[in-house]
Amino acid sequence: MSVCMFLLLAVVGMAFDLGRVYIARNEAQIFADAASMAAAQQLDGTAAGIDRARAAVAAMPNRWNLATKKFSGVVIEFSADGEQWDQQPKNLAALRFARVTAPDNHVEIMFLRAVGGPQEFTVPARAVASTKPVRLTQ
Amino acid sequence: MLELAVSAGVMVSCLVGTFQFGYTFYAYNQLVTAVGNGARYAAQRTYRAASEQDIERGNAAIRNMVVYGDAQPEPASAPVLPKLTPEQVNVHWELAGDGAPRSVNISIKGYTLDAIYRSFTFDGRPSVEFPYVGKYAPTEREP
Numbered sequence: 001m002s003v004c005m006f007l008l009l010a011v012v013g014m015a016f017d018l019g020r021v022y023i024a025r026n027e028a029q030i031f032a033d034a035a036s037m038a039a040a041q042q043l044d045g046t047a048a049g050i051d052r053a054r055a056a057v058a059a060m061p062n063r064w065n066l067a068t069k070k071f072s073g074v075v076i077e078f079s080a081d082g083e084q085w086d087q088q089p090k091n092l093a094a095l096r097f098a099r100v101t102a103p104d105n106h107v108e109i110m111f112l113r114a115v116g117g118p119q120e121f122t123v124p125a126r127a128v129a130s131t132k133p134v135r136l137t138q
Numbered sequence: 139m140l141e142l143a144v145s146a147g148v149m150v151s152c153l154v155g156t157f158q159f160g161y162t163f164y165a166y167n168q169l170v171t172a173v174g175n176g177a178r179y180a181a182q183r184t185y186r187a188a189s190e191q192d193i194e195r196g197n198a199a200i201r202n203m204v205v206y207g208d209a210q211p212e213p214a215s216a217p218v219l220p221k222l223t224p225e226q227v228n229v230h231w232e233l234a235g236d237g238a239p240r241s242v243n244i245s246i247k248g249y250t251l252d253a254i255y256r257s258f259t260f261d262g263r264p265s266v267e268f269p270y271v272g273k274y275a276p277t278e279r280e281p
Contacts, residue, residue, distance in 0.1 A: 016159050019167070022167050023170060030174040030177075034269065037268065061265075067263040134269075
């Protein structure tokens with residue numbers, strides 16, 4: 001009986017918990033894509049452009065967890081070459097890329113943890129967009 | 139025999155519930171992907187605004203991209219989910235003062251998913267917003 005219950009919870013957990021994890025991952029990636037494009041669009045070689053980029057990301061209405069939760073802890077970085085990233089860049093005129101990372105998307109696991117699974121599952125997402133033209137590069 | 143009847147009832151209920159939620163999550167994930175792809179497409183395509191008809195033609199292409207994964211689908215194309223139609227895709231443009239688009243929001247309205255034992259209706263979500271980064275062409279017409 002206990003073996004059956006274990007297997008049943010595992011199957012329920014696979015369907016329910018992993019289903020939510022996949023949705024959250026998808027939602028997070030779409031947010032990162034949109035946010036990185038919004039940030040890259042604002043870069044104009046000035047400090048005001050950096051501020052506008054941060055404000056544009058903060059204003060993104062996209063949500064996760066079945067469109068119920070706002071993204072938090074979002075990291076915005078900038079780069080001139082797509083390799084060295086900086087949240088507080090110095091050489092503003094050279095900036096060509098914006099990178100947005102949404103790291104704090106913790107999906108609470110409900111069934112799988114009853115059979116030894118994790119309490120939560122983190123689904124981070126990251127995207128890079130270039131300026132002129134504004135396009136996703138990663 | 140009695141134990142089998144009781145436990146079978148519990149097991150079948152659990153499996154039915156698992157199927158319902160599993161399928162619904164799968165379908166919702168498909169919708170999120172479709173809406174995201176449509177929003178990315180809308181954000182980068184040329185916004186031709188010579189007339190209201192041109193704007194509506196552009197919106198129709200975006201709806202097709204969401205539903206069929208193709209802006210100009212073949213007549214026999216299948217939607218990404220059963221009974222999903224372009225009319226159930228809402229395309230909303232946020233415009234600047236000069237009529238140039240600032241952002242585009244794509245959402246699903248009134249789509250009912252038949253999960254066999256129960257149906258679920260998605261209204262207003264999934265919803266995705268992208269900044270508009272395409273070319274604004276106020277005098278161009280949709281081909």
